[in-house]
Amino acid sequence: MALFLSMKITTLFILVCLVCTSFVYANFYDDFDITWGDGRGKILDNGNLLTLSLDKSSGSGFESKNEYLFAKIDMQLKLVAGNSAGTVTAYYMSSTGTNWDEIDFEFLGNLSGDPYILHTNVFTQGKGNREQQFYLWFDPTADFHTYSILWNPELILFSVDGTPIREFKNEESKGVPFPKNQPMRIHSSLWNADDWATRGGLVKTDWSQAPFTASYKNFTAEACVATSGTSTSCASGSASGNTAWLSEVLDSSDQEKIKWVQKNYMIYNYCTDSKRFPQGYPPECNMG
Numbered sequence: 001m002a003l004f005l006s007m008k009i010t011t012l013f014i015l016v017c018l019v020c021t022s023f024v025y026a027n028f029y030d031d032f033d034i035t036w037g038d039g040r041g042k043i044l045d046n047g048n049l050l051t052l053s054l055d056k057s058s059g060s061g062f063e064s065k066n067e068y069l070f071a072k073i074d075m076q077l078k079l080v081a082g083n084s085a086g087t088v089t090a091y092y093m094s095s096t097g098t099n100w101d102e103i104d105f106e107f108l109g110n111l112s113g114d115p116y117i118l119h120t121n122v123f124t125q126g127k128g129n130r131e132q133q134f135y136l137w138f139d140p141t142a143d144f145h146t147y148s149i150l151w152n153p154e155l156i157l158f159s160v161d162g163t164p165i166r167e168f169k170n171e172e173s174k175g176v177p178f179p180k181n182q183p184m185r186i187h188s189s190l191w192n193a194d195d196w197a198t199r200g201g202l203v204k205t206d207w208s209q210a211p212f213t214a215s216y217k218n219f220t221a222e223a224c225v226a227t228s229g230t231s232t233s234c235a236s237g238s239a240s241g242n243t244a245w246l247s248e249v250l251d252s253s254d255q256e257k258i259k260w261v262q263k264n265y266m267i268y269n270y271c272t273d274s275k276r277f278p279q280g281y282p283p284e285c286n287m288g
């Protein structure tokens with residue numbers, strides 16, 4: 001199914017670079033574990049579909065079996081429909097420990113007909129505060145849409161249906177830490193956050209609408225899988241030879257698309273929140 005090339009870096013630090021083409025069939029049973037929710041998370045349809053649900057007693061969540069050190073991952077999500085106010089569907093990659101790294105998509109629900117907010121953040125060495133928020137140009141509850149993370153040594157790129165919406169560049173040269181040593185797992189959860197999610201917490205979850213359900217399908221990955229604890233470098237060779245994603249950067253058409261999204265759909269950007277940073281913006285904001 002997949003091609004493995006293992007490279008012994010040391011006896012303790014072994015990293016397997018696993019390259020799946022987008023044609024490789026992924027199965028939720030193979031790639032993920034339901035981690036909490038007491039039966040509210042389900043793998044269905046022979047492993048082709050995963051659903052999470054939330055009711056007044058609990059939400060639910062899952063995580064990847066693998067830890068990845070750099071990855072290009074696509075997942076199709078269909079979010080909680082109808083009155084989803086107060087609910088949050090989080091889909092993210094994260095390492096562990098007090099100086100963790102994290103790459104976040106969070107979908108903040110809303111009243112029927114009112115727009116979801118796609119909230120994004122990047123944590124490096126345990127420090128986040130890098131929120132950017134967007135409206136979407138479609139109804140994310142009507143159908144499945146693809147949400148992607150590209151994480152390589154040059155950048156972190158968030159994309160929606162193939163359209164890049166946010167780039168977090170490796171700016172270590174400016175003293176901004178970049179995630180590159182700590183393997184991350186993919187996580188997702190559906191939970192109640194009506195103290196802040198919808199209109200800043202003004203609109204509460206309507207439990208008469210429960211259970212709330214979000215659905216997932218068609219996970220694909222081109223990724224370096226860390227197989228024995230922490231690994232410090234990523235094997236760049238692969239038997240299939242297809243590791244272009246490991247050095248992928250934005251071309252001019254991608255840059256135009258990001259500008260289009262940011263101009264038309266971005267509703268919050270920490271890099272322009274002057275009240276929050278009276279002493280000057282964080283260095284990665286490139287505000288001069």
Ligand SMILES: *[C@@H]1O[C@H](CO)[C@@H](O)[C@H](O)[C@H]1NC(C)=O
Binds near residue numbers: 109198
């Ligand atoms: C919900 O709808 C209101 C009214 O249109 C909007 O201001 C808000 O940004 C929307 N999204 C969330 C998650 O609050």
Ligand SMILES: *[C@@H]1O[C@H](CO)[C@@H](O)[C@H](O)[C@H]1NC(C)=O
Binds near residue numbers: 022146218
């Ligand atoms: C599954 O995802 C891959 C990669 O994102 C995409 O090329 C393919 O069209 C998707 N398949 C379906 C049935 O949506």
